[in-house]
Every structure is written in C-alpha cells, then in structure tokens.
Amino acid sequence: MEHPAYSQLRPVSPSVGVVLCPNPGYSSLEGTNSWVIRAEGDPRSIVVDPGPEDEGHLNVLNKNASEVAEVLLTHRHADHADSAQRIRQLTGAPVRAFDKRYCVGGAPLEDGEIIKVEGVTPQIEVVHTPGHTSDSVCLFVWSGKPASSTLEGIITGDTIAGRHTTMISETDGDLEAYLRTLKMLKKRGKKVRLLPGHGPDAEDISVFAKKYIERRKMRLQQVKDALEKLGDKATVRSLIDEIYTDVDPVLRHAAEQSTRVTLRYLGVEVPSK
Template identity: 35%
Template sequence: MSGAAHPPSPSAAVGEWAGGQITEHAHCLLQGNPGPMTLDGTNTWVVMAPGSSSALVIDPGEDDEAHQQRVLDHVASRDARITQIVLTHGHGDHSEGAPRLARLTAAPVVSAGRGGDLGHGDVLDAGGVELSVVATPGHTADSLSFALAADHALLTGDTVLGRGTTVVAHPDGELEAYLSSLETISRLTGDGAVSTILPGHGPTVPDAAAMVGFYRRHRRERLDQVRQAVADGARDADEVVASVYADVDRSVWPAARLSVLAQLTYLRRRG
C-alpha cells in the first residue's frame, strides 16, 4: 500500500521522472514497479557524501533481485559499500527488498514501529553526511521522514509524494496524526531547513512549502466533502467514496476507502 494519485499537485507530469543523482548527497534508483498506487515506481534512495566509502540506502523497494543488485552495483561503482538499510515505513513496496539487500551486504535494517530502532530526533551517519529522523506518522503509524540538512532536503517516504496525494491507511494510519505530521513538515519548510522533498514515489518536489500547503488544503477540502456527503445521506464509507471520489479512477477507490474511513473516524471523534 502506498500513495494514491488523486488531484493534480505542484510537480512534474506523469512520465518525466527517471531518478538519478538528485542532490549532492542523494541518488534515486527508480524501481520498475509503476502502478496506480506506486506512480512511476518506488524510489530507492542512496545517501552518501562524495568520495565516501560507505552509503545508506532508504527503502529498497519490492523484493526484486535485479533491483537490489542494481542498488548494490550503483554503490560499488562509487568504490563504496552499503553500511545501513533504512525504511520509511513497513509497506511492502518499500520494505520487501530489505532482507535480500541485507543478505547481499551484511548491512543492518533499521526502522520504526514494532521492534524498530529509530525514533524522532535520532541522527544517522549516511556515508559521511548526517540524516535526522523526523517522526511523521499518519500514512501509517510507523512512518518516518529523514532530514538531509546538507541539501536542505527531506526524504518523506509516502507522507508526501511527488505527485498527487497519499493514502491515510486506516486503521494503522490516522488522520489526526497525519495532519500533525504535515504541520511538522510545514515548520521545517517555514524556517528554511527544508526546501526540497525527496519522496517515496514520484518526482522530486523543488518547492516543499508549496507542496505541503497543497496537501494541507486538500485535506481540509476532503474533510468538508466527507461531511457534506454524510449530510446528504451517505450511509457508509463506500457511499462516501462514490460521492467524494467520483472523479477519481476506480482502480484507487479501495485506497480512497481507507482514507475515508480515517476521515470518518476523525470526524466522529469530534462529534
């Protein structure tokens, strides 16, 4: 489960994203698993300083031998080795490849959530450059982002995508937590710490503040639409989806239903 491309957002058009070296310290290897929920595919990020002998990998993607070998070869071509594998969250399109990559490299896998090692404020050494852990739950309970201060960038997993909007994956995901996470990211963009978003799916977002503003407005609008659908007689989540997401491809309705359930739970808690 990942992001659903609902409305347009301030980023590049479909088909323009292929990855590559994006910032001085961040390289993106795009996995060949495009779809309604993964957009162009899963972005596997390699973070390292130029000339470093070690690298950190974020989100190895689905379990695909060719992709994990490509990640390994990319790092080896820079005379480096992978010393740590990090997950933004546990969904399979981000995490299933981690055990294979760990076997190939003997690097540990670290994450948040049940049995996880990471928490808000932790600092990781990503091949000679620091990554700060930013807890951003909401898409899932274990969702993390990583601040790459040297590049004024934030790696967001599925919390903020490069195109469209993400799913609040009820019941693990929670809208109140997600709105709080957007506020956290908004503060980072507001004080200049983050100007660029490096997402888990879709192209890089060069104007992080604009994208987060779009996400916050979109959530408010969707909540208003859900309220109105209920007021108009929608009796359950499926009827709300049919009303609110009528303009969205039906292939993403199951994911939209999860977000609607999260929205209904949020509204119910507020009477």
C-alpha cells in the first residue's frame, strides 16, 4: 500500500501506522497524517494529530486505533488539532499538547518527557522543536525503552514535511529557533524514518533536514542580495517580485509571510508596499 491511502490504516513500521485525512490542499498536500502507535498485540494505542474535525476521518481513526489511551498534538494548527474536543468525546482519552491551552483533559507535554502508557509497548520521547510555531514538538517513537530499543521513527508534524518546505508562522514562529531545530534533527535523525505531518514518510530524516537548512540559507542570501540591489526602494512586495520570479499567484501570500519572517530574522524593516 502506497501513500496516499484514505480511510484505512497504513502500516509504516512495526509499531506505527498512519490514517490519511481527506483534507488535501496547497499546505496540507494530500491531507493530514494521523498516526497510530501500538505494537502488535497491544490492547491500547496512542494517537498523534487527529486532524481537523472531520467526522468520517475520526471514525476511521478511532476504529483502527482500538482503545485510545492518549492523544498527542505536534502543534496547534487547525489541520492537526481542531478535532481535539471531538476525539476526546469519542475515545475518552486525554489530549495533550505542549501549550496547555490546547490540552483537553490532559497535562501539557514537557520537553524531554518519556511517555509510557499501560497497554502500549512503544514509548515516546517528547522533544520541543520550536520554529514552525512556538509550541511545535517532535515525537521520537521507540519500540520500547528509549536508548535501549529501536528508534522506529520521528513524528515531525509540520517541522519537516514529506514533500516541499515548511512555512514559519508569522505570529510566533522563529527562523533562528527553526534552524537550531533542523540542526538537531539532522544529527539525531540520521537513518531514522521520517513520519511527517503531511506527505509520504521517508527513510532518513537527516537528508530532509540538510535540504531544509540549505534552502533556508539560499533564501536568506536571496533576501540579502535583493535588499542590496533595491536599496531604499525595497518593500516586501518588491522583494518578492525580485526573488520569487515564478511563484504561483495562489502561493504569493505564503511568499510574503516567508519574506517577512526572514526580514525579522535579519533585523531589517521595510514597508509592505
């Protein structure tokens, strides 16, 4: 079974499967990946990123997850977390997020925490990975006890996608923090399976992290070069025209946001237009 596969559980590793939500779009690609974590024979499971409030998707997810012990959110964005209240109603399981405002019946996730749940063999290491948003976490899925078992994969949410680059939130994202996160994933993710929030899974996270770093550095240099070329005439709009020469009009808003985030990282202020 290959990606995408809607309305069914697709096994990815011995302890991890994915149910793809039918919410395709420019940013969500084929849809949101909702992850189900449990080893063969486990009576309970952990669900990560139940997705938007799509009743059909939640029913499929709940059916395939068996008894859900906990629900974890990689970050607050609607396509990952809007169904938090509803999945709590359906399963009775607590919903946990790094930001306590998005928890439902559960305690906030903590950086470095090891999640151990009775009836679920795999254990999950929580790593705070700010950048895309301030509340982003990556979840390291171990087949048993961390460091003494197999690291089956890392659930990255929107920190790294299975295809295309990731936007940094203009409200509380941070490019400097994001670059630190990518460097960490490049180191710890070598030969570890990527379990992204969108797009297909892949064999080696470090390959994606390296490409993401290189692309961010390229964009930084492009902005610097454009600022030097345009001088006092530089605006966000003129910078985009200079850098994104073939951008799809549908993606222009994303280009504007990315440019403003880059300017903030550089400590440069220019008018919007």
